[in-house]
Amino acid sequence: MxxxxxxxxxxxxxxxxxxxxxxxxxxxxxxxxxxxxxxxxxxxxxxxxxxxxxxxxxxxxxxxxxxxxxxxxxxxxxxxxxxxxxxxxxxxxxxxxxxxxxxxxxxxxxxxxxxxxxxxxxxxxxxxxxxxxxxxxxxxxxxxxxxxxxxxxxxxxxxxxxxxxxxxxxxxxRLPVRAPQHLSLDERRWVAGGTDEIPEHRHQLVAHRRPTLLRRVPDLGGIAGEPRGLRLGAAVTVAEIQGSALVERRWPGLAEHLDRFGSPAVRAAATLGGNLVHASPTADLAIPLLAMGAVVVLAGPHGTREVPLDRFHVGYHRTERRRDEVLVAVRIPDPPAGAVLHLEKVAKRPHDDIASVSLAMRAVAVPERRLAAVRVAAGGVAPTPLLLVRTAAALEGAAGEVDRARVALGVLGAEIAPIDDLRGSAAYKRALLGHLLLAALDRWHPGVATAVLLDGAVAPGGVRPGVPVPGREQVPVGDGIRCGEGVRPR
Ligand SMILES: Cc1cc2nc3c(=O)[nH]c(=O)nc-3n(C[C@H](O)[C@H](O)[C@H](O)COP(=O)(O)OP(=O)(O)OC[C@H]3O[C@@H](n4cnc5c(N)ncnc54)[C@H](O)[C@@H]3O)c2cc1C
Ligand code: FES
Ligand code: FES
Known part of the structure; x- marks a missing residue:
């Protein structure tokens, strides 16, 4: 035809x-x-x-x-x-x-x-x-x-x-209105923005009859307020998230951070659902959403179910989703009162590049220089986007902020499992994530990063600055490019 x-x-x-x-x-x-x-x-x-x-x-x-x-x-x-x-x-x-x-x-x-x-x-x-x-x-x-x-x-x-x-x-x-598409759960081959699917499965797509185009399914679009949060349709694009006043009001800084996601043309096509289902360990929407406490909504022949995002990714490019289920929406609870979201991404190029390591941290400052409601997530340091539950617990501890930071860095080192790849050695990623955590903590406790870094006894990621590591003469801490605020590691 x-x-x-x-x-x-x-x-x-x-x-x-x-x-x-x-x-x-x-x-x-x-x-x-x-x-x-x-x-x-x-x-x-x-x-x-x-x-x-x-x-x-x-x-x-x-x-x-x-x-x-x-x-x-x-x-x-x-x-x-x-x-x-x-x-x-x-x-x-x-x-x-x-x-x-x-x-x-x-x-x-x-x-x-x-x-x-x-x-x-x-x-x-x-x-x-x-x-x-x-x-x-x-x-x-x-x-x-x-x-x-x-x-x-x-x-x-x-x-x-x-x-x-x-x-x-x-x-x-004289352009006519574009016809919408209907979701067919029998189809089992879906394309949203195609920015992962087309480069990876171009030949199967040409041969395939007609996959459902999820961006044309009206029920999968839109960003709406709920009684205690937001509901984002799975086919919402990165550009739409960036342009949403509802998102900006609750999570200021996210839109600006997403400027580091691909290029304008990638952001116009790439969807939330595609990012989560493709399940890259560095997926740039998954990391902030983990820190924000998001839940995914899946629909299949047997009904609808909700899965917390930290249980959705179960292995390298593997998710909890069954083959006949479609991700229809993501629900994000409103941030606790006074919460701040801090976002970091280090890549080899400042724009249009996949992260080497990324970090998202949400927390509320409470009296006596303590932190509450802490959630920390990291990308590029495990087979999946990772919620760092034990690191977050360490950051909520009772000790002073410098001691807490030291303990958290130790816990962080045990919670991640980076590998050597094109984006850096495992040692580099360890050190880098430690520095990103310090940069985040500096947002709540200015000066804490300097205090920890000046103390040679504990170093980010368990690697002391200046100590040679296998495969590298020196750990090049912070030689990537990052956005966000706080200390700029050099
Ligand atoms: C040049 C370039 C730069 C990029 N830069 C970045 C970057 O900076 N950061 C980043 O995180 N990613 C980046 N990506 C990867 C990609 O853009 C994202 O992962 C994007 O969010 C994928 O969404 P999509 O809509 O294009 O998914 P698609 O390619 O359409 O789909 C990906 C997979 O998910 C399935 N799928 C999609 N939606 C659903 C759903 N609702 N339910 C069930 N299954 C579904 C598809 O069937 C397919 O298997 C880049 C890609 C390119 C080509
Ligand atoms: S002028 Fe840009 S590629 Fe030659
Ligand atoms: S050919 Fe399409 S972006 Fe390079």
Missing amino acids: AVVLHCNDGELRTSAPAGTPLLEVLREQAGLTAAKPGCGTGDCGACLVLLGARAAPGATPVYELHHACLTTVAMAEGGHVVTAEGLVGEELGPVQRALLHAGAVQCGYCTAGLVVGLTWALLAGVEPRRAALGNLCRCTGYGGIRRACDVLASHGAWSLGELLPAGTRAVAA
Whole structure:
């Protein structure tokens, strides 16, 4: 059966299997070669396109940034695909002119992706430099790209008419409402944002009839307040969590922290359910949610059940979910009065990278410089995202804050089991997590990190600074990049 896509200023009809990457159809069937094949895994941004959808009759279509290499034909069906070709009218558009005049175009391989990404930024009111974080330029022309971003940012708000040529605007104006999908529990093959599923199972997806697209199932969307917390639909995206006022009011800082999750195009597609079900030990939503005390809601042929998130991940990429169950929602209890959530992520690159180690800590400061309601979670130090129950208990102890920190660091060392891998040696991750815990504690007890670090007797992760460890001459504590507040380990 042919699939019809609205594309630039016209229609695109394809009989390619529904799981075929959009990039392949654009380039090989439609002859639209501006979007380039680069990494094929969502890492370089050369294939970026806009995908517009109208949610309800009369509503303005909303355009999201998508990697055409990670978008299937079925995911684009009924939407409006806009490639760099669709952004050129009689003359070059403002983004193309800015890149040209700033000397940001060399071989041009990354340029079409940049044009689309920056156009999305101007449409969505996102700072252009931030939007360009997911675009790699193999010619390394970043100086010119930054200059072009600054010129675009200095203009103020842009209208749709300035950014989309007349033909593309006309298709946007008559875009029909997108048909929703219904959840079929018999299907057992689900795709949400596809940012894990497509790179890992691309070939099975092309062969598969039509997996249910969870982002199109209305019941799996939305963020709503409950009597004592929040309920987030499993198909809510990282970008939607970042944009939610309900989340920001209860958990300030989470949205900003999630800026370190992939790139804007990854955040537009990646869902909460996908992050938890894929069950990576470094899953960037799982770590804060563990510290926040989240519960997952699973629905299957035998009904619905709730599982605390700390019991959901049972092994490396394995969860408590049965094959015929779908994760429908995540419930997050309201934070205890006075609670603060502290978040840390260390990766090899500041943006668009998976964590080497991450930490989330929630606690309430109580009289006599004590802590209560402590929950600590860590990523990258065990086969699963890990709730550090014993470390949290040590932090609630009665001793002074420096002694408590020392005890907690010892307990932490026994509670984790990192391995050597591409993101660092086990020793490095141990030391790093210890430092991240100290940085978190400094938020509640300023100066405690310095006091512990100056005392050579106990060191984070059980490794003394300056003591050689196997495989490394020196433990390079804190040589990654981290966000959050507190002490910056060097
Ligand atoms: C370039 C790039 C950068 C990335 N950066 C990060 C990062 O910084 N941090 C991070 O944590 N992750 C990162 N990821 C990984 C990925 O984006 C996340 O894990 C994301 O949340 C997965 O969600 P998804 O909706 O894309 O899942 P999908 O790929 O659609 O699905 C993943 C798996 O979960 C299943 N599934 C999805 N939803 C449900 C549900 N509701 N019920 C049952 N099963 C379900 C699918 O069938 C599939 O098996 C990155 C990925 C890419 C490609
Ligand atoms: S080809 Fe690199 S992000 Fe799609
Ligand atoms: S200009 Fe050559 S890849 Fe960017």
